[in-house]
Amino acid sequence: KRMAHKVEKTFKFVIVGGGIAGVTCVEQVKIRARTSNPSSFSFVIFEKVSKVLEEFDVEERPSSVLEEKFPNLMVIHSAVKSLHTQSHSVETADGRVFGYEKLCICSGGRPKLLTQENPYVLGIRDTDSAQELQKRLSKAKRIVVVGNGGIALELVYEVEGCEVIWAVKDKAIGNTFFDAGAAQFLIPSLEADKPERAAPCKRPRYTTEEPAAGASQTFTAGLHLGVYLIFSYPAVESAPGSSLGSWPVYIQLTNGKTFGCEFVVSATGVVPNTEPFLHGNNFALADDGGLRVDDHMMTSELDVYAAGDVCTACWEHSPLWQQMRLWTQARQMGWYAGRCMAAHVLSEPIELDFCFELFSHITKFFNYKVVLLGKFNGQGLGPDHELLVRCTKGREYVKVVLSGGRMVGVVLIGETDLEETFENLILNQMDLTPYGEELLNPNIDIEDYFD
Incomplete structure (x- = not known):
């Protein structure tokens, strides 16, 4: 397929995505690839930059922080519209076209939503969606949280001054990370008063309002912080203005109960964000929809690498390691992908990194x-x-x-x-x-x- 515009500039390294995997990839490429022509070093497409600290806290920084650190790095604030692996070029949403010698896709994952259409269903994935949640929470009396992973666990603990109905399809909380024993150990933390914050809480911490009449027997007793834990799962959402009452949205669970709430937080994991890289190319995909990568983080397309949530590790794993789409692994994969890209350009051998020995x-x-x-x-x-x-x-x-x-x-x-x-x-x-x-x-x- 002919490109709409001609290539504006070709770079030795192009990294797509400004999350953890992308930023660590940039840093490693820069450290490892001592290129003779600094102006053709690298370019990154993204809208925001996350900087990873050693303790795995994540902090957003303006892209200028990276540009100051790496003078021969160019940052393009635009999403990728299309990728053309044959001609080794990418087109951005604003119509510009750039060539690459080596490309790394670090576009992350997008939230798996219960439904795409409903404005009352919110996915949480990054700081933007977290800020949107915060804005809505300030006025909310009751929300429903669906999911059992890390984001759901953090949410139900942190939300204050608002009733939380927590719908979990598994037999225990946090089963991505824990067995039932660990879950039982953590449950009392939902019942106890939380440690005082440095800043006083402006809204009441507890709520005395009960959920819909006749439904209280389905709640786990004793969670008096306003977190009601239900081992069930949404089947459908009822339309606003239902005869059930005046909540903006209703959620029906597989146990037959229906609850009204201000909004539903869908925290049910992520899907690899492979759009718009697939169209017109021949990427091999794993069963979970991720781009298949080998033990050098290379995809099935020539000179295209991938790291973080968008990819699936398809080498033979160490008996003590498994892939989970977590920040720690995005950082490790980005770091290793950057090293591999530089090693291949410099024709240096590279072995699978030690971080993939033990999860x-x-x-x-x-x-x-x-x-x-x-x-x-x-x-x-x-x-x-x-x-x-x-x-x-x-x-x-x-x-x-x-x-x-x-x-x-x-x-x-x-x-x-x-x-x-x-x-x-x-x-x-x-x-x-x-x-x-x-x-x-x-x-x-x-x-x-x-x-």
């Missing part, structure tokens, strides 16, 4: 530090694995997954200080059979033991 993720849920390592939920291990669990109510939850006497996964909730020791035990695959349950004996200082 690791650190986050915070319900104000507890949470560390996940390896096959933390026994993923793909079958029935022959065993679990060791230690739980101190309100303080810590420790779960170790053993397979053939060797540690293969860990869930740590609270300030356990065990992550480094357990990470080493997983990596060195030492036979722990002789230690049995003593591994989690609180009277043994395990860090010194395995030092």
